[in-house]
Amino acid sequence: MAARDWGIDMTTRFPMTLARDADTVLTLDRTRLLLSFRAPQTPDALMPRLRRLELELEPSGPQQSGGRAPSEVVNHTTHRYWVRSLVGDIGHELHDAMEAEFGEELEWIGPVYHHPQAPGRAGLQCPLPDVLLVKSDAAPPPVGAELREDADKSRYLPGYRYYTLAEPRQHPAHEVRAQLLQREAYGDDTVLFSNMPLLLPYSFEPADTFFQPDPAIGYQGQWNIIKIRAGGPGRTAYDLQMGVSTIVIAVIDSGSDLTHPDLRHVAGTGGPNNDGSHHPTLPNYAVGHGTMVTGVAAAITHNLKGIAGVAGGCRIMPLCFNTGHTDADAALLIGFAVDNGARVINMSWNNTGWQGSTVINQALTRAWNSNVILCASSGNAGGPLVYPATNPRTMAVGASDQNDNRAAFSNFGNLLSVVAPGVDVPTTMVQGKGNLSDLGRMDWMNNFQGTSAAAPHVSGLAALLLSMDSTITNEEMRMIIEGTTDRVGPVTYTTTRQNGPFTTSHGHGRINALDALLATLPARLRR
Template sequence: MRSMLVKMVLGCSLSLVFFFPNIALSSSGETTGTDRVIVEITDKEGNKETKSIPVDEVQPKSTFRISSSMRDQINILQPDYIRTIDMAQTTDKYTKSWSVNRVGTEWMKSKIASNDEEVIVAVIDTGIDYTHSFLRERMIDGYDFVDNDSDPMDEHFHGTHVAGIIVESTTANIKIMPIRALNHSGNGYDSNIAKGIHFAVDNGASIVNMSFQGNEYSEHLAQAIDYALSKNVLVVVSSGNLSDDTANYYPASEEKILVVSATDQTDQIASFSNTGHSIDISAPGVSVVSSVPGEKYAALHGTSMAAPYVSGVAAMLMLEAPTSSIKEIEKTLKTYVDDKGVTNWDPLYGEGILNVSNYKKYSLISSAVSASDYINLPEHSNVPLDKKWTILFNQVFSDDSTIAVKLYTENYEIPIKLTPNLANKKIMVAPIENYQANTDYLLEIQVKNGDKYLMRFTTK
């Protein structure tokens, strides 16, 4: 009778146990930096589901190793790491931030043609106070992946501040999608952030702004970012606030996305800003005034404040060029910068500090290229910054005034140096100063009483 009872109890136990591979635990019994793991559950029909569960549910002290042919199998993918934001002060009164003028968004907004199109920026953060009078006209439906409901109200303040920067920096047809993936303490699991990315992409967002960081690389989060990029959704992230190398943080170390460092009122890199090889561009991140919950405003510091300036400008570029790829938008963004630090790209400022104060809807390049009375020559890309052009002719000219040559970029004519060699039927053309990196140029050639030519080229 006793032997029979043992078999029955053991049989019941086996029917409740799944197969769990080992996972490394710290001395406290938790995975490093988190108390949850991301697992893939496969049922007996072969259907797979990815979930986040507490680590103590997948590795009890004693685990039976049994066949999973008749039961669900759980495969541990990775720890469910936690991303976080930093804290800052608040103030009750709204005043226009210095950073708006530094970035030049008021000028850009004045040059954006009004139309019926909309661009959606998803703010994956602590949620947003969508009732705030500064924001509510710009809000669209979002989601709360912390509480798993459709009410992404901000129980912190960070996400509301980030959203306010985008709202102030953009025209009325840039909409904000609030996605709550970080809790009231400013911390959030990768699993919820990844869900937020998928939700944003699947519900029409063109840009995802993520102003948070974590120490560990996350394959799960990287796959979600790849999903966004595959759908032509731009991902903008802050570099982090620990005066460290972005290589030590994620997603700041991800080179496939736009990573933003922070500058101060003197155009210096903020003392707290992370920098490194992944930095693409910089923007103001010190004493930036924006909205916080409860009809209040705050002057906050952080690379979290720099990233939404880039997201906002990118959204307006998309409004103007809705068929552009995210690579084209990124390239255009990097032309509207003030180059600081060493010439061209550097690991502090990236390509430079974002500045769209010279933005105009119709550039000389655009209008010239569309002219029907010009002959368009083949375009060139990856042109060296010190390139000299040689213009060859099929006849000898006695007077170099017969040939008129001009060089343009965006809305400006660039000073050039011409070196005629008319006896050999050619003219050498070079700018007085080197070209800017990642910039479109137009070379215009007019022959007196003859043809007119245009050649477009882009620098490295």
């Protein structure tokens, strides 16, 4: 087969670009390979042999750089090892040298490609040379000495059949796929590769500008996201779900900056006679309060700017009180959220005078009966919970600090559900009003504080859970979130309730997003 038929650079054995499917074109990384061995290997035994070839194992594990620890864990296995060149591009001569060094110990040599939308090593993957997936409803490919179906794996692969290649060193998957697409007139999605990522999928860290700490300016990064196991080093909730756009969180507050580059709002639903935009003079609210709350819950995740929200793939419905700020306004906005498709309502506000309000209680009851999840801040007076957190249909959320202590200002009591970070939380701010600069702008801040910051962590977690399984009821949601918390703080959890141990200062504990999401999976998938 002529190299020019498949766009193969003459200095390599692999195409420079590869259509992974109908929507994604991968680009060859000419400095890396994936080596698959027939028998198990150890890194200590491999490293001196690789050095003779001017190669090295792809470095793995926590790497200190500028005070940061990205903790990117490379997907080495006992039989497969990722290697990279010490001297530049890998060409035919180095391929031949590897063949001579390892001989029949090698099962195959796999190319490494980069995904166009994933930065750094997170986008590197190997389309395995010995596997092809063929659509179940397509004409079966010619099966012979080179291509054989694995019936056991096909049985559990929805929509596709699983084929293995007998001689991947001589006829790798990219060549056989190209022949099938040409000969059988298949579409790009009819024959797919099995793609192995260079990084283990549970080492994902968002690429948002302000996710990592910056010791030079005393910025501690998004400690809150790491603390609740949503993102950061090791396995986190983001490895399972970052939110889907069909799940909407209503934030009843002071409105939101609708043009903020790090926020995704629901178009055209801001409340009756209101578009939900930021209200600069609303009484009883700090300037930008609603924009801050919105960012904690759902700032766009992994978009190379700003911060990561708990449920960055979900959308926000910003609902703004008018200047009257009455109990009727609150009830009206709760009803509007329910009628316009919100699955979660965040209420980062309190009013002792509204305790027992008939009109708000009826709105909350209707929302609960409509299977909406209700999250409310516990209050910032360091005393008993304040309404609407005292309504039993809400999840009352207190604030915790970097050490999992209850923040001194955080209200507490027997109706407290959980705690979440509420001290020095990085978030979005009305454009130009913040204290963190990205490309000359000041659209974010690093010190949102209060139970107003804690509640949207829980609202975001509820949205993540609904993104995993939209059939979860609000009753089940409460059981999952309260039942999977970390029992933290210098306190004793003495009372056992339906959803687990309890203490008045921390409720059921500090939320754990990873454990909550894992609780929705069948046991065999939780590992």
